Amino acid sequence: MKNIPISAMIGLSFTGLYFFVAIFAPWIAPYGMAEVVGDVWEPSSAKYLLGTDSIGRDLLSRMIYGGRTTIFIATMATILSFTTGATLGFIAAVSGGWVDQLLSRFVDLIMSIPSLIFALVVLSVMPVTVNVLILVMGLLDSTRVFRLARAVAVDIAVMDYVEAARLRGEKLLWIIFREILPNALSPLVAEMGLRFIFMVLFVSTLSFLGLGVQPPQADWGGIVKENKDGIVYGIPAALAPAFAIATLSISVNLVADWVLNRTTSLKGGRG
Amino acid sequence: MNEPLVKVRGLKIGATVYPPGEKPHDIAIVHGVDFDLQKGQVLGLIGESGAGKSTIGLAAMAYGRGGVKITAGEVWVNGRDILKTSLKDIRALRGGEVTYVSQSAAASFNPAKQIMEQVIEAAVGHGKFSKSQAETRAIDLFAKLGLPDPENIGKRYPHQVSGGQLQRCMTALALCPEPDMVVFDEPTTALDVTTQIDVLAAIKEAIRDTGVAALYITHDLAVVAQISDHIMVLRHGEMVEYGDTGQIISAPKEDYTKALVSVRSIDHQEKPPGTDPVLSVTNITARYKGTKFDVLSDVSVDLYPGQTLAIVGESGSGKSTLARVITGLLPPREGQTNFAGQTLSDALAGRSRDELRELQMIYQMADVAMNPRQTVGTIIGRPLEFYFGLRGAEKKRRIRELLDAIEMGDGFIDRYPAELSGGQKQRVCIARSLAAKPKVIICDEVTSALDPLVADGILKLLLELQKAENVAYLFITHDLATVRAIADSIAVMYQGRVVRYGPKSKVLAPPFDDYTDLLLSSVPEMRLGWLEQVIANRKMESAGN
Numbered sequence: 053m054k055n056i057p058i059s060a061m062i063g064l065s066f067t068g069l070y071f072f073v074a075i076f077a078p079w080i081a082p083y084g085m086a087e088v089v090g091d092v093w094e095p096s097s098a099k100y101l102l103g104t105d106s107i108g109r110d111l112l113s114r115m116i117y118g119g120r121t122t123i124f125i126a127t128m129a130t131i132l133s134f135t136t137g138a139t140l141g142f143i144a145a146v147s148g149g150w151v152d153q154l155l156s157r158f159v160d161l162i163m164s165i166p167s168l169i170f171a172l173v174v175l176s177v178m179p180v181t182v183n184v185l186i187l188v189m190g191l192l193d194s195t196r197v198f199r200l201a202r203a204v205a206v207d208i209a210v211m212d213y214v215e216a217a218r219l220r221g222e223k224l225l226w227i228i229f230r231e232i233l234p235n236a237l238s239p240l241v242a243e244m245g246l247r248f249i250f251m252v253l254f255v256s257t258l259s260f261l262g263l264g265v266q267p268p269q270a271d272w273g274g275i276v277k278e279n280k281d282g283i284v285y286g287i288p289a290a291l292a293p294a295f296a297i298a299t300l301s302i303s304v305n306l307v308a309d310w311v312l313n314r315t316t317s318l319k320g321g322r323g
Numbered sequence: 324m325n326e327p328l329v330k331v332r333g334l335k336i337g338a339t340v341y342p343p344g345e346k347p348h349d350i351a352i353v354h355g356v357d358f359d360l361q362k363g364q365v366l367g368l369i370g371e372s373g374a375g376k377s378t379i380g381l382a383a384m385a386y387g388r389g390g391v392k393i394t395a396g397e398v399w400v401n402g403r404d405i406l407k408t409s410l411k412d413i414r415a416l417r418g419g420e421v422t423y424v425s426q427s428a429a430a431s432f433n434p435a436k437q438i439m440e441q442v443i444e445a446a447v448g449h450g451k452f453s454k455s456q457a458e459t460r461a462i463d464l465f466a467k468l469g470l471p472d473p474e475n476i477g478k479r480y481p482h483q484v485s486g487g488q489l490q491r492c493m494t495a496l497a498l499c500p501e502p503d504m505v506v507f508d509e510p511t512t513a514l515d516v517t518t519q520i521d522v523l524a525a526i527k528e529a530i531r532d533t534g535v536a537a538l539y540i541t542h543d544l545a546v547v548a549q550i551s552d553h554i555m556v557l558r559h560g561e562m563v564e565y566g567d568t569g570q571i572i573s574a575p576k577e578d579y580t581k582a583l584v585s586v587r588s589i590d591h592q593e594k595p596p597g598t599d600p601v602l603s604v605t606n607i608t609a610r611y612k613g614t615k616f617d618v619l620s621d622v623s624v625d626l627y628p629g630q631t632l633a634i635v636g637e638s639g640s641g642k643s644t645l646a647r648v649i650t651g652l653l654p655p656r657e658g659q660t661n662f663a664g665q666t667l668s669d670a671l672a673g674r675s676r677d678e679l680r681e682l683q684m685i686y687q688m689a690d691v692a693m694n695p696r697q698t699v700g701t702i703i704g705r706p707l708e709f710y711f712g713l714r715g716a717e718k719k720r721r722i723r724e725l726l727d728a729i730e731m732g733d734g735f736i737d738r739y740p741a742e743l744s745g746g747q748k749q750r751v752c753i754a755r756s757l758a759a760k761p762k763v764i765i766c767d768e769v770t771s772a773l774d775p776l777v778a779d780g781i782l783k784l785l786l787e788l789q790k791a792e793n794v795a796y797l798f799i800t801h802d803l804a805t806v807r808a809i810a811d812s813i814a815v816m817y818q819g820r821v822v823r824y825g826p827k828s829k830v831l832a833p834p835f836d837d838y839t840d841l842l843l844s845s846v847p848e849m850r851l852g853w854l855e856q857v858i859a860n861r862k863m864e865s866a867g868n
Contacts, residue, residue: 212692213692216692219650219652219671219683219684220759221679221680222709234694234697235694
C-alpha cells in the first residue's frame with residue numbers, strides 16, 4: 053500500500069470517514085435520530101454542533117443516521133446494478149446473435165423511459181421499503197452498466213486470446229470471468245465510482261420527492277426536504293446534506309481514479 | 324569535397340518514461356550518431372525495431388515524436404543547425420526543404436480530401452509554387468512514379484486507389500515541393516512483395532530523376548541494398564557499421580551486420596510425403612456471412628505427420644481464411660476436413676475436446692494472442708489443466724519443462740506478457756500450443772511481426788520441436804524466405820485458389836506458372852542491381868509478348 057498519491061490519500065480518508073461514521077452511527081451520534089431535543093432551527097452551538105432542524109431535532113445526529121441510510125442504499129444498489137449489468141453485458145457480447153439482440157433491445161426499451169419517472173411510477177404502486185428501493189434503483193441503473201460492459205466486452209471478445217480460449221474449448225463462464233472481466237475492469241471500476249454517486253443523488257432525489265426513505269427515518273435527501281423552508285429565513289440547515297453529498301462524491305471519485313491507475317498497468321498492478 | 328547537405332554530429336535523443344509506481348525518469352534512445360549526406364545521395368538506415376532508426380529520421384526534421392526529445396548534438400541542413408534555429412525557420416524546413424514518407428500511406432492521407440489537394444498542399448503552403456504550377460508538377464510526378472492515368476488520378480479519394488498506388492502518391496506528395504531531402508520511413512514494409520517491387524522501382528527512379536537526397540529507413544537489408552549508396556547499421560541507438568552498400572552486403576565487418584546479411588540461412592532437408600495425411604482438406608469452398616463472394620474456392624491440401632506444409636500467398640489470397648475453416652471458426656459451404664483419420668465437424672461446437680486439443684494454433688501477433696492480465700505460468704498452465712487435469716506441483720513441473728523447451732527459464736513463470744520481448748511472447752505462444760500435445764499446429768504468419776534475427780530463432784525452435792515432438796505444421800506466410808527455410812511441401816494460393824501445390828523441390832523449381840514466377844521473382848535478393856535486373860526482365864517479357 054505504499055506509493056499512494058496524495059489525491060487518493062485524501063479520497064480514501066474522506067470515504068473511509070463517511071463509511072466509518074455510517075457503520076458506527078448509533079455510537080457516534082450525540083442524540084437519537086428522531087429525538088426532539090431543542091427549539092426549532094437553533095443555530096449551531098456547543099450543544100448542537102450543526103444546530104437543530106425544523107422540529108427541533110439535532111441536525112448532526114440526523115445527518116449521521118441519514119448518511120448511514122443513504123450510503124447503505126447506494127452501495128447495495130451499485131453492487132446489484134454492477135453484477136446484473138456486467139454479467140448480462142458480457143453474455144450479450146460473447147454470445148452475439150439473437151441473445152445479444154434480445155438483451156440489447158430490451159435494455160434500449162427500458163432506457164427509453166426516463167429513469168426517475170419510471171422509478172416514481174413503480175414506487176407509487178409498490179410499498180416503499182429499503183429493499184424495494186434498492187431493487188428498483190439497482191435494476192434501473194443496470195441498463196447503463198449493461199451498455200458499458202457490452203461495449204467494452206465486444207472489443208475484447210474479438211481479440212486473439214479470446215479466440216484462442218474458444219479454440220481450446222473453454223466454456224462461456226471461463227471466457228467471461230477469466231478472459232474478459234480482468235481486461236474490462238478498468239472502465240468498469242471508473243464507472244462504479246461514478247454510478248455510486250449517481251445512486252446517492254438518485255436516492256436523495258426520491259426522498260426529496262417523498263417516494264424514497266420514509267420519515268421519521270432520516271436520509272440526506274429527506275433532510276433537505278424537511279429544512280428547505282429554512283433557506284428563506286437564512287437558515288443553512290438544508291445545505292449540510294448538500295455539502296455531505298459533494299464531499300462524498302469527490303472523495304469516492306478520487307479513490308476510483310487511483311484504482312483505475314493501478315489496474316490499467318499491464319504488469320499486474322504491482323507497481 | 325563539398326559541404327554536405329545534411330551533417331549530423333553527436334546526435335543524442337532521449338525520452339521520459341513513466342513506469343507505474345516508479346518515479347518518471349529519462350532514458351536515452353539514440354546515443355550519439357554522426358553521419359553526412361551529400362546532395363543526390365541515398366543513405367539507408369537499417370536496424371531492428373527499437374534501434375532508433377525512425378527517431379533519427381525524424382530528427383533530421385528537428386522533430387521528436389511523442390515525448391521524444393533531442394537532448395544533444397547538431398543537425399546541419401543547408402548550412403545551418405536546425406536544432407538551434409527559430410520555430411519559424413523549422414516550419415519552413417519541414418515540408419519544404421525536408422519531407423517525409425511514412426510507412427502507412429493509408430493512415431497518413433486524409434480520407435475526406437482528394438489526393439491532389441493533399442499532394443500540393445505543402446508546395447503551395449510554402450509559397451514555392453502557385454496552385455496550377457504545383458498541379459502540373461504533381462501530374463508530372465504521378466507519371467514519373469508510374470501511376471495509371473496521371474492526369475486524373477489526383478481527383479480520386481485515397482480509398483479509390485490501391486495500397487501500392489497510395490504509397491506512390493505519398494512519394495509524389497513528398498517530392499512535390501522540390502525538397503532537398505526526403506525521409507522514407509519503411510515505405511514498402513506494409514506492401515505485398517509483388518507490389519513492393521513496383522513501388523521500390525518507382526521511388527528509385529524518382530530519386531534519380533529529381534536529384535533529391537534521401538534517408539531510407541527500413542529493417543530489410545535486401546530492400547535497402549537496391550536503393551541506397553551508403554548504409555548505416557544501427558542497434559540499440561548506436562551505430563554498428565557504416566559503409567558503402569556494396570561493402571556492407573558483400574564484406575560486412577561487424578558480427579551483427581554479418582548476422583543480418585546471412586539471416587534465413589537455415590538449411591532444411593525436405594521430407595518425402597508419407598502415405599497417411601494427418602490433416603487433409605478436400606474441395607473446401609467458403610465465404611463470409613452476408614457476402615456473395617467465395618474467399619476460398621475448391622481448396623484441397625494434405626499435411627503429413629511430422630511435416631510442414633506452407634501456404635503461401637499475398638494478402639487477400641485466402642490463406643488465413645483457410646486456417647479459420649480448418650479450426651472450425653468459419654464453417655465451409657462445401658468440402659470437408661479430415662483429421663487423424665476422422666471427418667471433423669464443420670463447426671467448432673461439434674468437435675470433441677480431444678480433437679480441439681490435437682489441433683492447435685499460433686497467431687501472428689503474439690501480444691494480442693495472450694491475455695495481458697494472465698502470467699506466463701497461467702497461460703501455459705491452462706491447457707495442461709484443461710486437457711489433462713494437471714494441478715499443483717505436477718502442473719508446475721510440466722510448465723518448467725515447456726519453458727525449458729522454448730529456451731526460457733522458470734524465472735518467467737510469474738511475468739506478464741507486457742514484460743516480455745516480441746520473440747519471447749511468440750515463444751510463450753508456442754509453449755501454450757505445445758502444452759496440449761497436439762498433432763497439428765497451425766502457424767498463422769508467426770514470424771512476420773518479428774525482427775529478422777528473432778524470427779530466425781523462432782523458426783529454428785519450431786524445427787527442433789518438430790523433430791522432438793513429431794508435430795506437423797500448417798505454416799501460413801507471405802514470406803518466401805521463411806518457406807524455403809521450413810517447408811516440406813508448399814501450396815501457393817492466389818485469389819482463393821491453390822495455383823500450385825506439391826513438394827518444396829518441385830514447387831520452387833521451373834517451369835513456373837505465371838503467378839508463382841511473379842511471386843518468386845519479386846522477393847528482394849541481397850545483391851546489387853537485383854532490382855534493375857528484375858524490372859528489365861519484366862519489360863523484355865512484356866515486349867516479347
